[in-house]
Amino acid sequence: MPDEFLDRVFQGTDDQQRYRKRQLEHVSHRRSVLDDIEIERLIAWGQAQPDPQVWQVLANGLSVFTxxxxxxxxRLADGCIQFLEASPNPVDVLNGYAEQITPNGWSGSRADIMKRNTDALRVLLEHENQAIHEAARQVIAQARTWETHERAREKEADEAKERSFE
Known part of the structure; x- marks a missing residue:
């Protein structure tokens, strides 16, 4: 049934598709609906699709960090590298993975979680496929910028708390 399920996500009006795609996205307090589908099946389904953008949608829905x-x-979850290697455009898939670098729900430092997730992508910098290596370099650089901005925001919030406490 996974094929019919995935086909349905990309059918209907733009609003219906947008809603269904959002349902695929991983949310921190629940498992992704794609976690129950074998990665080989997702790859085969993606390869059968005429629109290469389905790969980024699926990448958004995979649980990337474990x-x-x-x-x-x-680390990168089992199958994520295999999915990335099979994709026609590694940049799209890595951009999908990058959307999960920033947590939706967290305790502690959000910047620390972002750093931890970004560090898990570093394994891709040693990948033999130059397109994957270069895409990883770009995504990691962007993620480091996000982390820097988040650290500055956290510092500002901490300073504001200190001022209000005094």
């Missing part, structure tokens, strides 16, 4: 065993670190 605990590495060490409580402070994460």
């Amino acid at each position: 605990p590495s065993g060490d409580s402070d670190r994460v």
